[in-house]
Amino acid sequence: MIxxxxxxxxxxxxxxAEQRSFSRAAEQLGVSxxxxxxxxxxxxxxxxxxxxxxxxxxxxLTEAGETLLAEINPAIDGLTGALARARDAARRPKGTVRLHCFHAAADSFVVPILPQLARDFPDITLDLTIDDTVLDIVGSGYDAGIRIGExxxxDMVALRLGGDIRQLAVAAPAYIAEHGAPKTPKDLLDHRCIRWRWPGQPGPYAWEFFEQGRWFSVAVNGPLITSSRAVMMQAALAGVGISFLKEESVVDAFARGALVPLLQEWSVPFPGYYLCYxxxxxxxxxxxxxxxxxxxxxxxxxQPAPIA
Structure with missing residues (x-):
């Protein structure tokens, strides 16, 4: 064993042996x-x-020195090459990066970087999982994740991305014409609500509102439970019931009168998405x-301006 x-x-x-000189070899190695x-x-x-x-x-060199040099040169060359490749890898990033990202964050924070990632880092493969399940990022084999702060x-490093998020109860004018509009969050218990199931959770998400300095939740009921926010949007547009959606996703629907915001005074912004690793x-x-x-x-x- 060496x-x-x-x-x-x-x-x-x-x-x-290469320099045939102690002084030149010492200078090369940086020693006396x-x-x-x-x-x-x-x-x-x-x-x-x-x-x-x-x-x-x-x-x-003596004869023994010549023999030893011939034996060790390939090993030294191999180690030198390995170190050079390691330094090159540090200068030129390459390999696979596994990223877990919530659905709503993918379009805002990941899709925009893909052209630059492909152009500037051709040796990197991004393995992107888009899923709203709350999982152990490290334990599940991911290098990083994008999710809401709560x-x-x-024990993770968390870098805030973008601005705050505001969720709003919304409904189509046709639904309001038939069923009326809730005046307070508790009135939602008498309405048909389109509920969202957070993947990995046993039951539907309880809608959260803010009043007098505190958050409270309402466990709504209704004809549809889905894990797709896109389906919630389509169902609301079709007049199936009231949905609870991120404000940024319904701005266009408000502008064209396809959806109406409800209970805005109980809906306040909260810290949005974070990149964590x-x-x-x-x-x-x-x-x-x-x-x-x-x-x-x-x-x-x-971020889009709040709805007046």
Whole structure:
């Protein structure tokens, strides 16, 4: 078994053999000539054989030195190449980055970076899972995730993306004409509501409202439960019932009169999406590249103005 200190001695021996000079080899290795001489002398003593002929004017290899050099050069070349490839990987990020992202965040924060990711980092593969399930990011094998702040594990680094989120109860004019509009959140219990099931949760999501400095929830009822916010939108547009949707997703429907906002005074913004990843001293260059792209792109986003 080779002691770790002998790798340095062998590298020193190879440098002297290549340069045929202690002073030039010392300069190449960044050590003093005396320190280099001690390394070689110690190596010779441990091996029990002379490797170099030394005179005041020259250095040459003994027969044993020639044999040893021939044996160790391929290994040294291999190690040098491996280190060079490692340094190159740090300069040129490559590999697969696994990202878990909530549905509503994918269009805002991931899709916009894809052209630049493909152009600037052709050796990176982004393995993107779009899913609203709250899972253990690290335990599930992901490098990072994008989710709302309230479901981020405490031991994760969290970088805020974009602005606040506001959820609104909405309905089609036809529904309101037939069933009337709720005046308070508790009135929703008498209405047909389109409910959303958070993937991985046993029951439908209870709608959350804010009053007098505190949040409270209403467990609504209705004819439809779905895990798709797109289906909730379509059902609301069709007059099936009242939906609870992110404001940014219904701005256009408000503008054309297809949907009407309800209970706005009880609906306040809350912190939105975060990019989260585990704390680590040395992050893989590919992961760092993807995280930086998402963070930089998110800083340019502008949230839509609230509905008056």
């Amino acid at each position: 002691h770790p200190s002998e790798f340095g001695a062998l590298r020193a021996f190879a440098a002297v 000539s005396s320190a280099l001489s001690q390394l070689i002398r110690g190596l010779e003593e441990r091996l029990g054989i002379r490797l170099l002929h030394r005179t005041t004017r020259s250095v040459s 479901v981020i594990e405490r 585990p704390q680590q001293r040395q992050m893989a260059p590919a992961s760092r590249a993807v995280i930086d792209l998402i963070r930089n792109a998110a800083s340019d986003l502008r």
